[in-house]
Amino acid sequence: MNLELLESFGQNYPEEADGTLDCISMALTCTFNRWGTLLAVGCNDGRIVIWDFLTRGIAKIISAHIHPVCSLSWSRDGHKLVSASTDNIVSQWDVLTGDCDQRFRFPSPILKLQYHPRDMDKVLVCPMKSAPVLLTLSDSKHVVLPVDDDSDLNVVAAFDRRGEYIYTGNAKGKILVLNTNTQDLVASFRVTTGTSNTTAIKSIEFARKGSCFLINTADRIIRVYDGREILTCGRDGEPEPMQKLQDLVNRTPWKRCCFSGDGEYIVAGSARQHALYIWEKSIGNLVKILHGTRGELLLDVAWHPVRPIIASISSGVVSIWAQNQVENWSAFAPDFKELDENVEYEERESEFDIEDEDKSEPEQTGADAAEDEEVDVTSVDPIPAFCSSDEELEDYKALLYLPIAPEVEDPEENPFGPPPDAAGQNATPDDGSAHSGPGDKKQRQPSSDGGPPKKKIRTTTIELQGVPNDEVHPLLGVKGDSKSKKKAAGRPKGSKGKDKDSPFRPKVCRDRAEGLVGTPGSLVAAAYKQHEVQEGRYGSTPPQFEARLISFLG
Secondary structure (H helix, E strand, C coil): CCHHHHCCCCCCCCCEEEEEECCCCCEEEEEECCCCCEEEEEECCCEEEEEECCCCEEEEEEECCCCCEEEEEECCCCCEEEEEECCCEEEEEECCCCCEEEEEECCCCEEEEEECCCCCCEEEEEECCECCEEEECCCCEEEECCCCCCCCCECEEEECCCCCEEEEECCCCEEEEEECCCCCEEEEEECECCCCCECCEEEEEECCCCCEEEEEECCCCEEEEEHHHHHHHCCCECCCCCEEECCCCCCCCEEEEEECCCCCEEEEEECCCCEEEEEECCCCCEEEEEECCCCCCEEEEEECCCCCCEEEEECCEEEEEECCCCCCCCCCCCCCCCCCCCCCCCCCCCCCCCCCCCCCCCCCCCHHHHHCCCCCCCCCCCCHHHCCCCCCCCCCCCCCCCCCCCCCCCHHHCCCCCCHHHHHHCCCCCCCCCCCCCCCHHHHCCCCCCCCCCCCCEEEECCCCCCCCCCCCHHHHCCCHHHHCCCCCCCCCCCCHHHCCCCCCCCCEECCCCCCEECHHHHHHHHHHHHCCCCCCCCCCHHHHHHHHHHHHC
16 A cells, blocks of 8 residues: 555644554563564563564564563564563574574673664664673674763663764763764763753664654753754764753653654653653644553553554553544545535536537647556556665565464374474473463474474673673563563453454463462463373373363363
């Protein structure tokens, strides 16, 4: 479908809630690919759930980490995905196969990671209490970026739109602009609160189009700058922000901020509640406030790259915000006009004549001339929304969609697969390869005999001087996090009924005798261990025992 036809005339920001995406596990972070066709969601059980955003269905589940996933980033062509977990591990994944290409182990927790916008071989990593690190994936080397003050290592960093420069900001409000290739200092300035007082930099975000970027600071003000002015001012410059955005009434601190796909709007998520504030960048006026469920805390916000859609995460569920679509199925002639009231019609003199005597001879410039033109129906024009300003063609090797494999109801009874005893012997979980959960039965099947052995994943330990090893990730120490972890299995209130029978939704089972509540997998594990099921009594494998136990529990 033509993207130009999807854009409404007038406002280009969401107005209301448009359903939820329930990943079964608690969602912690999310990010769209470059085209907005796939949404990757990192969960607290270490899984990465990839959603097909057009069908709103799960396209792939990758059991990536043992600990919660805290940051995700897509490569430019969409074939690769890098993830960070709270146990200081950074992994690169092949999206099509779900295999891990390589891992990096850091001494401290990872706050953020980002792929280079143009070079798939470089990843920017922001460890806690450390200077930012630029990883080179091909040779597993790393470069520690220079900082303004060695005593202040609370540094955030981000690539600019094309990856030519890296912007870093510290807790004293100092912004450094570094050349990506040479790490030389190109420009710098300090963010002040109107006086000589400085404020800590919480995050730096760039627009997908244009040269603007925003800085979220601890003084609860979002400042929007023009990157070209920053480079013109040079070192120790004093650029003025284009806009200062804030909530003057409630003095709301901001958890997460980002630009719209066209760079014309800015959304900021409140750190106190599930509320999204949307401003128009050119004027700086607040155009919309979107309120989620009261009492929930916001974790992450992502704006769709090409459409006015926002994804936000709170209480482990991804909420979708979109425009109110008014359906109008009526069809009229092209020159038909709908009238609100009766209008007196004046008839032309020759309107109902069989032949118009006063009509002049048409020139050969209208419809007859158009018939002689040859219409090109074979060539495909690139979609402007998918191309950068310095590109003329789309990336035809890009991964826009994922093929969805059919669900196998009873994998142990599959006549073409391995025997059941082989499934039982090879059912040991392995981090990065084994999939768990009710929606991953097909992933638990081992490869057939004679298949290629799995390659050993290369793990590189990154040594950083002077970085403490006992730091705890902020996600693990957030106040009120214990409440949100008590999320009931299944879909929360307010979700759409059509997703009620989703195969990825865990069924809650209740043991009538002992009152145990949980998912089938957890109940089976507990009962299997408690009764010490002997081989031959309930079958030789846990899956067969699982089926018998579930049928017994009803």
